[in-house]
Amino acid sequence: MAAGWMVSIGNIERGQLRHVTYVVAVAKVTEAIKASLDVGAARFSSGAGIGGVAFSELSLQQLDDLGMVKGGIYSLWDDTIAPCQVIAFPNQT
Template sequence: MAAGWMVSIGYIESGQLRHVTYAVAVANATEAIKASLDVGASRFSLDAGLGWVALANSELSLQQLDDLGMVKGGICSLWDDTHDWLIWARQLH
């Protein structure tokens, strides 16, 4: 049974396909998608459901969530194609 989900959101911005991926510490896939859309809508100033698509890619185990330092109900951005991922990865160390 999943302890959380990896959720990807795709959206169109300025004519380009963009995407962001979240780790969500919620066992129910539907609730994980809803939480991701809520965060994405506020973060990118777009209305959730308008030009967005979301997918619960894979289950995350409790160990994987622990490795990310997440607590139950938490959400963490894993990938955002508008930012340089190498800078983000360096900040983790």
């Protein structure tokens, strides 16, 4: 059983394909996708259309390595903020 998911969302913005990637520390893929779409919707422009969603299962060890907490969602990539740069928000304790 998965401990979490990496979810990538492709969206069309002003005629260009853009994408964001999140790590979500929930066991069910449907919850991870919904959470990612909810968070991603805030950064998509009103005219953006979702082009697709891809996901990969993550183990508890992988989440621990990222400093994730159960139920957390963290941005790993957003190509409109810093192209070619990984953005990570580690667990704040």
